[in-house]
Amino acid sequence: MNPPRLLFAAPASGCGKTTVTCAVLQALVNRGLDPVAFKSGPDYIDPMFHAEVLGVPSRNLDLFLMGEQAVRRSLRQNCAGHGPAILEGAMGYYDGAALSSELSAWDLARRTATPAVLVVDGRGAARSLAAVVKGFCALEEEHGIRGVLFNRVSPMFYPALKDCVEEETGIPVYGYLPVLPDASLESRHLGLITAAEVSDLRGKLSALAAQAEKSIDLDGLLALARSAPDLPPEEENIAASHPSRPRIAVARDEAFCFYYADALELLEKLGAELVSFSPLRDEELPEGCAGLYLGGGYPELYGAALANNTAMRRAVRLAVNRGMPTVAECGGFLYLHRTLSDADGVDRPLVGVLPAAAWNQGKLGRFGYITLTARTEGLLCGAGESLPAHEFHYWESDRPGADFHAQKPRSKRGWDCAWHTPTLYAGFPHVHFCGCQQAAERFVAACARYHGENEG
Template sequence: MSSIAKRPRGIIVAAPSSGSGKTTVTLGLLAALRKAGVAVQPFKTGPDYIDTGHHARAAGRPSFNLDTWAMPQDLIASIVSQTAASAGISIAEGVMGLFDAGPSRGLSGNGSTADLAASLGWPVILVLDVSGQTETAAALALGCATYRPDVHVAGVILNQVASERHEALIRPGFDRIGLKIFGSLHRTEKIHLPERHLGLVQADEHADYLDRIASLADIITTSVDLEAILAAASEVHFPQDAGLRTRAVYPPGQRIAIAHDAAFSFTYNHVLQGWRDAGAEITPFSPLGNDAPRTDADAVWLPGGYPELYAGQLAAASHFIGGLSTLAERNVPIHGECGGYMILGQGIEDANGERHAMAGLLAAETSFRTRKLHLGYRRATLRTDGALGRKGTTLYGHEFHYATLVTDAGEPLLDMEDGTQSKTTTGSRRGSVTGSFFHLLFARRA
């Protein structure tokens, strides 16, 4: 990562609720500013691993997650300081509603956009879906602006404006409360991005993605005051050299083979960058392409993704599965997160009820036939040494999946606690192979 030259300036794009258009506006701002010649560093509040891929395509540089529940303050400071120092502005997309969070406080906050804004000292720009509203939009914005004195709302971007007359009825309320309108977006299908069960369809799956982003950049350029956005940004609160030595997760080996394709893409850039900074060599391979992990790997990492959409193709990937088995026989650490855990198990039942045999390195049997949402922050303790660290290491992360664990008779991997402090044992271990539905953001060594 680059050396630190300055304290990064940034803004946070937030909203009163999910579905207001945060991602659309964030992508548009990233692409429009990039087109204008501004180096812009994207971030995502919380543990979302799909939006960051969209950010990267729009901004032309990797996007990083910032999570006050699962990350200590010095790790957040480290990520921001080292990734945003060379940018003209940073833009962090919020999560859910501005003040919405889980039921508990984590390492440096409760995971809300507001907690991150207060921690960084970056001003908030609210995206307001004004469908069916006129003056009420200003009242809603005023409530958000005054709810917490440590969160500064610099202004709003109006979304889903029906007409020029509609906008004319909205603006007087904002004049009265003295809150700036940075721009307004009228209703259009040109900026719609398709979704699936875990969120937006991934950026790499759109054949016309660059055209969509270019169109969105043009809309934002003509509809939003970009100079005012740049002027609204402020310097981050923490010192210039804060957290420079903080690492999220220690690498599981010197030579790490990591699955990466349309079925396995849910990775965190701060984790991968931390491994590289520690001297690890990361080599991607494609299970969908029937690639085996490198034979000299010290560790194999199978991230989450959408294996249920490709279960038949993965079941037939004999070279991939054989390569995993060979490394497991040599006691090379192999770990699967969520989708990776499902692949390491005995089999996956897809949405149509058809079972597909998997690697068989763990006892887990999973099903996608009856969808059930599992979502939330998790704190876990390792029950044994392995790819995730030493026995007793405390892990911070989350779960987000619709798959159901039918059975897993293997040795439990984790002592888990959710946001309500409900406790259970979860995950599985067999020899050097481990897996669970848990997505890791930060590990505190025992």
């Protein structure tokens, strides 16, 4: 299979990768080319912007959380029947685990044989930009950089800049975006704010696409995408699904929105029926549910509304205490606390399954990729077994749990975390079920048992 594909990367965060990605995606949509989108790494938020442009889920391609085989499987399967694929890198092009290039956007481009286009912020420099491009091409012999795009440069300066960089580096330059103050994408403590919160997002995307048609060589980028080689065929081995189709209630609203689309689809392939509900607005759990999935998000921004919905807090507390299989990650973990100090510093009463309080520590504490090793047998794995995971949070808990040990890759740093019982996983770390299918199978199987024990 040979899906046309490109990866947009950058020297560092803040260079405008997401802006360029959305501009190109919207322009391709406007041309009727039916593109698909992917995000390198664990970021939940950028794919929301991709999804807003495309009207379909955007997928994460995370070599640590998913593994190389699952990454290529997702790329291959989700490209099928669509037009060009646009992959967006994370951080700087070579920024991987512990000052290495492993697990970086470069590593993703290399392992998926995807041509990379370097997005370079052009503010405050001239010929030095050629040195930036040349340096990125020199660091790795197989650097994979097949093009350059400039962000925030003036139309008058661009022609000379293009000639300079191409002459000095031999890398084609495919265009630029000027400064577009009316089409900026805001950010906050977990990165960009979610797509649903951007004022006039549709107008901003339209403006970005119109500019892309004017100043980006879209035809040249499409030709580069078509030059990508075939992806090797691989068979997907999915365990037999449960005929009882246990229903898992998935928290989906403004407060809980961090999920991996491929992971949700895996739960469905394993036999689960996923039903969305809102802890903000609904007063009871979906009828007949046999499991709960409380993902991450921004419960701290909606503390008052979550606290005021006493009916839902009671319903979740009763379900978890009765042994309904529950996965609660990060924001979902905070929701199970006795109290949560919200963004205004007000302590709000929440579900109360966990005898714990959470508050804003004002900075990132434990964050990044980790390997979880279970100290106890529980919902997701047996004692001594390991799961790849990721932490990223500003809020802290006085009872973060100690049923797993978390170890950072290529580091001596580690810590204990998370609650793990036969029916509950609750903790700050996020997992991606596609990288630990046995955990997904255990979760769905537990939901099927609960359904059978409580049917009727």
